[in-house]
Amino acid sequence: MLTSTVSNIPICYNTAEHDIKFSLTFGEGKEDDESENETERKNFTKNYDVEVFESGEGDEYMKGYRVVANEAPLVIKIGNISITKENSKYEYAIGIAVDNAAPEYYSNSSTLPNNIERDGTMWTIPANTGSSHNLDQNPNAKYQWMARRSMEEGYKPTAEELELGMEETSQNTGLVYMTFMVFRKLKAVPEYSTSRGGGGTTRGLRGGGDDSGSDTTRSGSVGARFGYGNEASSSSVKSTYEYSAGTEKYVMPIRLRINNNSAKSNTNCSQHLKGASINAVRRQTMTVPF
Secondary structure (H helix, E strand, O other): OEEEEEOOEEEEEEEOOEEEEEEEEEEEOOOHHHOOOHHHHHOOOOOOEEEEEEEOOHHHOEEEEEEEEOOEEEEEEEEEEEEEOOOOOEEEEEEEEEEOOOOOOOOOOOOOOOOOOOOOOOEEEEOOOOOOEEEOOOOOOOEEEEEEEOOOOOOOOOHHHHHOOOOOOOOOOOEEEEEEEEEEEEOOOOOOOOOOOOOOOEEEEEEOOOOOOOOOOOOOEEEEEEEEEEEOOOOOOOOOOEEOOOOOOEEEEEEEEEEOOOOOOOOOOEOOHHHHHHHHHHHOOOOOOO
């Protein structure tokens, strides 16, 4: 049941005696070739609305989210990152990666899924710094995240359209899967001291929504699809953090919708990397003068 509309998603959970908190907001990015630099490409000033759905009570209570976006590159902002553990001698970072299909992993320490091909790897973003980070692709990825209107229900894409990454609309269309992990490294310490650490199990895994109004009707939006847009690159450096032993992953699905008032985009939104690659080649091909 749709219970409220908010501007951000506060996340709070505990794993292996680590308390993890951060917030997510979503907004409209720019095409790489329309921006002077990476910072401008990922900057947005207006948060997308996030519709909160709640069901059940007590042990049966569940919560989910639907982001009402425009047809444009999708930017995810993660901020207010806090990871703490009592008497810990480590500095922490949150790992985050985004996929357009449900990822599966061999173990909690695995950063890459074993069932799908991910565009890029996983960000490790230092916690407890008070900073925020805008993301429009995974690190080492080739393509921006893109939101477009879904195809009409019942429409069967042609073989050529499927090759280009268009998808038949289903209950899985428009889903975005975010994987979160806990990473750590030893704190910088005086020369006379040394440090060690440890782990445990996951409890109270949950997401929360801050209440900024109530809306129990369906929003002015239509179905969305989420995929790979145009080519782009993001600056990144090799992480100095390692997986925090004993902690568990949190894979969070959200659903995208497209605002009824959104302008239409002609930018590619491919379900798979092969289609994104074909579209990139087509985009770079021209007809020369007679």
